[in-house]
Structures are given as C-alpha cells and as structure tokens.
Amino acid sequence: MEKENKDINKKIQDIAERMEKLKIAEYIELLRTPKKFIWINFLAGAARGIGMAIGFTLIAALIVYILSRLAVINIPIIGDYVAEIARIVQDQL
Secondary structure: OHHHHHHHHHHHHHHHHHHHHHOHHHHHHHHHOHHHHHHHHHHHHHHHHHHHHHHHHHHHHHHHHHHHHHHHHOOHHHHHHHHHHHHHHHHHO
16 A cells, blocks of 8 residues: 555656646646737747748848849840849849
8 A cells, every 4th residue: 555655646746747847837827818828929920920021031032143143144045034034023122
C-alpha cells in the first residue's frame, strides 16, 4: 500500500511538473480574459501582415532587379519579353 502511494505521488508530481512546463495556468488565465486574448491576437495578426508586406516587397524588388539585368543582357528570344515585363512592372511602380 505504501509503495502504491509513493507511485501515485510520483505520477502526480510528474504531471504537475509537465503542466508547469507547458504553462497551462497562464493559457487558461488568458482564455478567461477575452479582451487581452483579442488584443494579443490582433497584435500577432498585425505583425504577420507587416512581415508579409515587407517580405513581398523584397521579393518583388529582387524579381524586378533580375528582370532588368536580363533585359540588359539582351538574350535573343527571351530578351524582348523580359524587357517588356520589366517595363510594365516599373511603370506600375
């Protein structure tokens, strides 16, 4: 009987330690305060949106740069198409 109690106490202690590592108490507290939960999600969404906008801008700038370099090289068949695409993209900027 004593050994069973020790095993049960050890298992309870292990579960408590795991819950502490997972920070379940903080998560439950966050769910109990909807305003804070909404605010945190709003900030996270805004940060993702800004990150995507910056990333897309950098990738688009890189593509425009590569296309303009390809237009300068003037590859016979592809050069005219690339130059036209680069011109259209720069006109839109």
